[in-house]
Amino acid sequence: VTQKAVRLTKGEDTILLAGGLPAPELFDSEGIAAAFQRVLSDRRVGDHLQYGVPEGSHELREALAGITTRRGVGATADRVVVSTGSQQAVDVVSTALVSPGDVILVERPSYLLALQLFALLRARVVAVRCDAEGLDPDAVEAAIRRHRPKLIYTMPTFQNPSGRTLAAERRAAIARTVEREGVYLLEDDPYSELRYDGSSVPPLAASAPEQVIYVSTLSKVLAPGLRVGWITCPSRLAPVLTAVKQAKDVHCSTVDQQAVARYLGDNDLDAHIRRLRRAYRPRRDGMLSALRLTLGDVAQWTTPDGGMFVWVTFGLPCDTGALLRAGLDAGVTFVPGENFFADRPQRNTLRLAFTCEPPSRIHEGIRRLGSARHRLCGAPRG
Numbered sequence: 538v539t540q541k542a543v544r545l546t547k548g549e550d551t552i553l554l555a556g557g558l559p560a561p562e563l564f565d566s567e568g569i570a571a572a573f574q575r576v577l578s579d580r581r582v583g584d585h586l587q588y589g590v591p592e593g594s595h596e597l598r599e600a601l602a603g604i605t606t607r608r609g610v611g612a613t614a615d616r617v618v619v620s621t622g623s624q625q626a627v628d629v630v631s632t633a634l635v636s637p638g639d640v641i642l643v644e645r646p647s648y649l650l651a652l653q654l655f656a657l658l659r660a661r662v663v664a665v666r667c668d669a670e671g672l673d674p675d676a677v678e679a680a681i682r683r684h685r686p687k688l689i690y691t692m693p694t695f696q697n698p699s700g701r702t703l704a705a706e707r708r709a710a711i712a713r714t715v716e717r718e719g720v721y722l723l724e725d726d727p728y729s730e731l732r733y734d735g736s737s738v739p740p741l742a743a744s745a746p747e748q749v750i751y752v753s754t755l756s757k758v759l760a761p762g763l764r765v766g767w768i769t770c771p772s773r774l775a776p777v778l779t780a781v782k783q784a785k786d787v788h789c790s791t792v793d794q795q796a797v798a799r800y801l802g803d804n805d806l807d808a809h810i811r812r813l814r815r816a817y818r819p820r821r822d823g824m825l826s827a828l829r830l831t832l833g834d835v836a837q838w839t840t841p842d843g844g845m846f847v848w849v850t851f852g853l854p855c856d857t858g859a860l861l862r863a864g865l866d867a868g869v870t871f872v873p874g875e876n877f878f879a880d881r882p883q884r885n886t887l888r889l890a891f892t893c894e895p896p897s898r899i900h901e902g903i904r905r906l907g908s909a910r911h912r913l914c915g916a917p918r919g
């Protein structure tokens with residue numbers, strides 16, 4: 538049922554609050570079309586359609602190193618490997634560093650497709666306690682000492698699924714710990730540019746560049762269909778990550794890489810991201826106010842400063858797996874929380890995404906969710 542909810546796309550009357558989909562009406566399709574046109578009419582079109590190098594085209598790696606550097610992590614093209622979305626970036630890094638039976642530490646809850654990937658690698662996944670401010674640095678240190686992990690996987694900014702952001706002091710403490718203990722940390726950062734409140738916090742990789750592998754993607758800020766993600770790694774890891782990337786799929790599409798490099802050269806991505814922020818902020822606010830109106834007496838939820846997700850926890854017993862069936866019947870999708878746990882799932886939780894529907898439909902979606910919950914789990918006592 539969850540697969541069905543996440544896969545549902547626009548159409549009929551179903552309101553999509555499940556997948557982390559960008560709003561399709563905001564894609565810069567004209568700019569992207571112009572970039573492809575230029576690449577395909579270039580006199581070097583033969584090169585753009587030829588096999589390429591596994592680490593990715595130099596122009597694109599330069600552009601992605603520039604984006605990473607502007608976010609506060611000094612990067613150069615020789616430390617960047619282009620990947621098929623950040624999903625493949627997580628795959629390449631964990632394949633390179635983790636063998637079957639090795640421990641990977643994750644947040645509790647964590648990103649469902651990363652958990653699925655780690656299960657395919659037969660890693661032993663250990664979830665670390667998080668509170669309202671995200672990963673607890675003392676719990677991370679204790680888990681490192683106890684489990685000797687090969688990798689820590691974390692999303693410090695606008696985490697998926699909780700929407701939470703790890704405070705600067707906690708980042709500094711965790712950076713010190715991984716440096717001291719010599720553990721690799723994989724920082725997955727698809728969302729940090731989608732900030733609606735507050736000021737930005739430098740990535741963890743900025744404080745521990747020798748131990749943190751930073752991965753990001755253009756999926757949420759340009760278009761996921763391009764499948765362009767990237768890894769920024771310490772120099773010593775670049776050869777092994779490039780070799781793993783090559784073994785996986787030789788390299789990313791040369792023509793797509795060239796078109797994206799062209800797009801980044803010809804357009805102002807930051808201006809496009811400002812447009813996305815202006816569009817998504819009222820959607821986030823609309824979702825929070827609809828939740829207050831509809832679920833105020835039966836649930837609690839996170840208030841994210843950015844990203845795409847709100848995490849809801851019901852106070853009363855309520856199995857959100859069963860609730861999804863009722864939600865689909867009522868015409869609303871979401872992701873039951875059980876999918877985000879490596880251990881004992883918290884079945885009274887769910888993840889909502891607010892970016893893919895306009896505020897009026899978000900309101901209606903939450904109303905439908907509230908009615909479905911009421912039918913399934915009843916009224917609060919007292």
Ligand SMILES: Cc1ncc(COP(=O)(O)O)c(C=O)c1O
Nearest residue numbers: 557622623624648697754756766
């Ligand atoms: C935390 C996180 N990592 C990775 C991904 C994968 O994104 P992509 O492969 O499109 O870059 C997502 C997508 O939702 C995500 O939320």
